[in-house]
Amino acid sequence: MKTTDTHRDLFQALSNKIYSSLHQGESMTLQLAAEHQDYLRFNQTRVRQMTQVEQIRLSMRFQSEGRRVAFSLDLTSDLHADTRSVLSLLERAREEIKVLPEDPFLSPIENHGEHHEDHPGTLPPLPELLEAMGFYEKKKLDLAGLYAGGSLLRATTNSQGLYQSFSSDSFFLDYSLFTLNVAGENKAVKGLYAGRSWSTPAFHEEMTTSAAQLPVLGTPSKRLEPGRYRVFFSPKAVDALIGMFSWGGVSYAAYRQGESALQKLMDGEVRLSPHFRLEEDFGLSLTPRFNSLGEITPTSLPIIADGEVENLLISSRTAREYGITGNHADSAEALRSPVMAPGNLASEDILRRLGTGLYLSNLHYLNWSDRFNARFTGMTRYACFWVEDGQIVAPIKDLRFDESLFTLFGSALEAVTDRAEIIMATDTYNQRALGGTKVPGILVDGVRFTL
Amino acid sequence: MSGPITMESNPLSYRGGNVNAPSLLITPHWPGFEPEKALNLIQKEAEWVGLRWVRETTQRRSARNGLPENNGAHFSFGVMIETLIDGHIAYAGTSDLSDQGLLRATQAAALKAKEMATRKAYAASIKERPTSVGRYEGPKGRWLDTEALATLSGHLIECTHRLKVSEAIVTAVAEVSLIESEVWYLTSSGTNLQQRQFMTGQHFGAIAQGSGETQQRSLNGPTARCQQGGLEAFDWDQLEAACEGVGEQALALLKADNCPNESLDLILAADQMLLQIHESIGHPLELDRILGDERNYAGWSFIKPSDFGVLQYGSPLMNVTFDPTYPGEFASYRFDDGGAPATREFLIQEGLLVRGLGGLESQHRLGLQGVANFRSSGWNRAPIDRMANINLEPGHSRLEDMIQQVERGILMEANRSWSIDDVRKKFQFGCEIGHLIEDGRMTRILKNPNYRGVTVPFWHALAAVGDLSTSNHFGTPYCGKGEPQQMIRVGHASPACLFRDIEVFGGAS
Ligand SMILES: [Zn+2]
Numbered sequence: 001m002k003t004t005d006t007h008r009d010l011f012q013a014l015s016n017k018i019y020s021s022l023h024q025g026e027s028m029t030l031q032l033a034a035e036h037q038d039y040l041r042f043n044q045t046r047v048r049q050m051t052q053v054e055q056i057r058l059s060m061r062f063q064s065e066g067r068r069v070a071f072s073l074d075l076t077s078d079l080h081a082d083t084r085s086v087l088s089l090l091e092r093a094r095e096e097i098k099v100l101p102e103d104p105f106l107s108p109i110e111n112h113g114e115h116h117e118d119h120p121g122t123l124p125p126l127p128e129l130l131e132a133m134g135f136y137e138k139k140k141l142d143l144a145g146l147y148a149g150g151s152l153l154r155a156t157t158n159s160q161g162l163y164q165s166f167s168s169d170s171f172f173l174d175y176s177l178f179t180l181n182v183a184g185e186n187k188a189v190k191g192l193y194a195g196r197s198w199s200t201p202a203f204h205e206e207m208t209t210s211a212a213q214l215p216v217l218g219t220p221s222k223r224l225e226p227g228r229y230r231v232f233f234s235p236k237a238v239d240a241l242i243g244m245f246s247w248g249g250v251s252y253a254a255y256r257q258g259e260s261a262l263q264k265l266m267d268g269e270v271r272l273s274p275h276f277r278l279e280e281d282f283g284l285s286l287t288p289r290f291n292s293l294g295e296i297t298p299t300s301l302p303i304i305a306d307g308e309v310e311n312l313l314i315s316s317r318t319a320r321e322y323g324i325t326g327n328h329a330d331s332a333e334a335l336r337s338p339v340m341a342p343g344n345l346a347s348e349d350i351l352r353r354l355g356t357g358l359y360l361s362n363l364h365y366l367n368w369s370d371r372f373n374a375r376f377t378g379m380t381r382y383a384c385f386w387v388e389d390g391q392i393v394a395p396i397k398d399l400r401f402d403e404s405l406f407t408l409f410g411s412a413l414e415a416v417t418d419r420a421e422i423i424m425a426t427d428t429y430n431q432r433a434l435g436g437t438k439v440p441g442i443l444v445d446g447v448r449f450t451l
Numbered sequence: 452m453s454g455p456i457t458m459e460s461n462p463l464s465y466r467g468g469n470v471n472a473p474s475l476l477i478t479p480h481w482p483g484f485e486p487e488k489a490l491n492l493i494q495k496e497a498e499w500v501g502l503r504w505v506r507e508t509t510q511r512r513s514a515r516n517g518l519p520e521n522n523g524a525h526f527s528f529g530v531m532i533e534t535l536i537d538g539h540i541a542y543a544g545t546s547d548l549s550d551q552g553l554l555r556a557t558q559a560a561a562l563k564a565k566e567m568a569t570r571k572a573y574a575a576s577i578k579e580r581p582t583s584v585g586r587y588e589g590p591k592g593r594w595l596d597t598e599a600l601a602t603l604s605g606h607l608i609e610c611t612h613r614l615k616v617s618e619a620i621v622t623a624v625a626e627v628s629l630i631e632s633e634v635w636y637l638t639s640s641g642t643n644l645q646q647r648q649f650m651t652g653q654h655f656g657a658i659a660q661g662s663g664e665t666q667q668r669s670l671n672g673p674t675a676r677c678q679q680g681g682l683e684a685f686d687w688d689q690l691e692a693a694c695e696g697v698g699e700q701a702l703a704l705l706k707a708d709n710c711p712n713e714s715l716d717l718i719l720a721a722d723q724m725l726l727q728i729h730e731s732i733g734h735p736l737e738l739d740r741i742l743g744d745e746r747n748y749a750g751w752s753f754i755k756p757s758d759f760g761v762l763q764y765g766s767p768l769m770n771v772t773f774d775p776t777y778p779g780e781f782a783s784y785r786f787d788d789g790g791a792p793a794t795r796e797f798l799i800q801e802g803l804l805v806r807g808l809g810g811l812e813s814q815h816r817l818g819l820q821g822v823a824n825f826r827s828s829g830w831n832r833a834p835i836d837r838m839a840n841i842n843l844e845p846g847h848s849r850l851e852d853m854i855q856q857v858e859r860g861i862l863m864e865a866n867r868s869w870s871i872d873d874v875r876k877k878f879q880f881g882c883e884i885g886h887l888i889e890d891g892r893m894t895r896i897l898k899n900p901n902y903r904g905v906t907v908p909f910w911h912a913l914a915a916v917g918d919l920s921t922s923n924h925f926g927t928p929y930c931g932k933g934e935p936q937q938m939i940r941v942g943h944a945s946p947a948c949l950f951r952d953i954e955v956f957g958g959a960s
Contacts, residue, residue, distance in 0.1 A: 088480035370958035
C-alpha cells in the first residue's frame, strides 16, 4: 500500500473518531499535511547528506461559543495512540474556550463540499540519480544542490462532513554548477529540473544546457558602478519579484492594517503598467484549490490588470472583520498559484531590445527597504551579464539594487516575454511545499543599483 | 531533567495549585516512548546507529486591537535515526515510533547509507559522534503552571490598548510564544544525553498611519525579544508602560523627517547589533558554508580556510565569542546534536579571525578548529553547522560618551529590514527609528533609517564598543539555512557600538 493511502486512511478514521466525540455547539476542522520524502544534498557532485522523512502533521481548529483554539501535532500513525492524543487536546481546547475572550471575526465551520485531486508521478530510482552524478563528476562538473522527491498529501475534513484531499508525487533537483573564472573568482549557473515524471534523457538535456553556460562565466567579470541601468529579468528573477507581492502586498488585511506595500496603488496615487497582468490561477494544479477552512477558491482570480489592483486576497476572517465579501484566500492572504501573463517580446529579440544593460538570471535575499513606497533591495546572483548593443560582453560582479515595484512593474516596464515558465516551489522549511508560479521575463528601463 | 520523561503524562490539564484553571501548562496525552529500548531494537541494523528523540511544545498567544487573534500550540514528537555504513551516515526521520516503524526507518536509512557510500562527499566516522553522557536542564524560572491562561490573555489585550495611544494607531499587536523542548540523544557507541530547555518570546508592535505616511515601531524589533527561562521575562507593569512608549514613537515617526542620504557616524543599539552580528559575522564564519555545502541555497562565504589566524576582520576593539554558556540567552546548551560538549570560544579576538563556526564533521573535513554547533531544527532534519549564541563582548564606552564623540551621526534602533549577498559582503539593513546626533547631542528622531556597507571595511570602522550598561541579549527563532531547509533559534548579546563614516539613507520623500 502506498504511504499516501496509509496516511489518507489514518486521517479519515481519526476524523470520524474525533467528530463523534464533539458536543452540541462545538465544531472542528482537521487538516493533514503528510509527506514521505527523500532529501539528498550534494556538494562537489557528491552526496553530502541524505535524509528520508516520513511525517504526518495534523492541525485541529476547534470552535465553540464564538471562540477558537488551534492545535497541531505529529501523528504516530497508530490510530489508537493518535486518537488519545487528539482527544486530550480537544479536552484542553474546551477548557481554553471557557476562559478566552470572544472572537467576533470567527468564520463558521461549514461544509464547502468535496474536492479531490490525485497527481501520481514517476520518481527516479536513487541509484540512477547517483550514477548520473558520477558521470558529471567525471566531466569535472562541480554541482551543489538538493534533490527532493516523494509523495505529499494535504487533506481537510470538518465536523460538518466536508472532505477534501490533494496528493502529488513529484521531485525537484535544485542545483548550482560552479566554475572559476580567469581571475580566480567563483561563478555559477543555477538550474532546476522539476516535475511529476522523471526522465533521465530530459535530466541530461537540462544538465547539458546549464553546463553550456559555464564557459562564458569563465571570462573576466565586469565591475559596474552604482547607477541606473536597463535590465532584463529572466523568469526566475521575475519569480523572486512576484514573491514580494505575497509579503504584505496583495493581502487585504495587510492593506487595512498598515502593512501593505501596495497602499499607494490601492489609493490611486500610482498606476502600474498595462503590460503587467497578475492572477491566481489554480489551473497550474501544483497546489490544492481548497484552503485551511476547506473553502474552494475559483480556478482563477485576477489580481492586477490595466495598471490597477483588481482584487486583493481576502480570507473569510478578514471579510468578517471589515464587512466585505471574501474570495476564499487562505489565512495568510498570500498568492498560492501566481501566474503572470506573457507579452510579446520574442526570446530571440531579448538581447537586441535590451541593447546596452544587464541580463539578470537570478536574484538573492530580497527585503523591503521602504515598504510604503514598495521599495525593496536585493542582490544579483549566478549568471548575470553585461550586454552592449545586443551582445553579451561579460559576466558581472554581483550588484545590489534598491528599487520600487511601482517602477519595475510601472512606468519603467518596457516589455514582457512571449513565453512564461513554470517554476515549481522548492521550499522545505518544516515540510516540502506544494505550489509554483508561472512567469515570463521582463525588460525594464532604468533600475537603480546602489552597491 | 526533572522526572522521568518516558512516562505517559496525565491527559488532563493542570487544575490544582493556586491559579485559576486552566493554567498555561498544556499536558497532552503524548504517545509513550522509551528511547533506550528503541535504540536496543535498532542498533544492530548498521555499523553504528544514533537516535535523537525530540519532544517540543510551542504555544503562540496573540491579541490585536483589543481582541484575541491566535491561541494555539504545536506539539512536535518524533525521532531522527542515524546509520553509519561504509563511512557514510544516512538519516531517517519518523514520528511512527512503533517497533515496526522504527525498524522500517532504520533499515531504509541503512540501505541508503550503503547506496550513497560509493558517492559520498567525505568519509565519516564515529570520531564525529564522540561518546558523551550527560544531562542539561536550562533555566526555567517561573514556569507555565504558575499562571492562568486567562491572566495572560488579559495582559495581551491590555498591551494592545496601551499601544493604541491614538486613533492613528491602526494596528496594535501583542504576542508571546512559550516553548518547552526535550531532546534525548542515544548512540550505539554509548552516548546518552538528555537536554531540556524552556524558552519565551515576545513581540509588542504598533503601526501608525496618517497624512499619507505609515510607520511601525515595536519593542526592540518584531522577533528580538526571546530568551531561555520562564514567565519572569514578563514584567507586565513594565511591559504595559513600555507599550505606551512604543505607540508614542510610532505616532512621532509619522511627523519625523526622513533619514538623510549621506555618510556619517552611526551608533547601533544592541537590538540592531544582533542583526549586524548575525548576518556579517555569524553566517560567513560557518564552516559548512566555507566548505561549499550551502552554495546552492544561502550561499558561500568570502572567508577562506587560510583566513583563520590571519585575517584582521575588524578593529582591535572587536571581540566575538561563541557562548553556549551565557545564562538565559536563547541558544544556550551543553551538547550539540552530534554529542560534542559545548564550550565558550573566541571567534574573533581583538579584530583577528581565530576560529570558525563548525561542528566535528566540518572540523575534520577542513582540518580546522571549530565549536559545538552541529544542530538541527527538529526531529525531521539532520544536524548542520548553525549559529547558536554569537556575542560581541562589551567594551568600556558609556552610551553618552559615544554620542559625545559624534559631530554628525545617527543612532539606530530595532531591526526592520535585512539583506546581504551570498558571500556575506555587501549588506543593506534598515531600522525602525533613528535619532539624529549633532555636535555630541541627540536632537530629533528620523524615519526610515537605513545603512549599507561591506563587511570587513564596516567592522574596521568600529570606533567604540559600549560597556555592560549598553548591552543586552536578544535572539531570533528564524535563522534559515540548509537543504532541506531548517529554521533555528539563535541568540546574540551585544553592547551598543559606534561606527565611523557609514553610508546611510532614508525612504522616498
Ligand atoms: Zn540566519
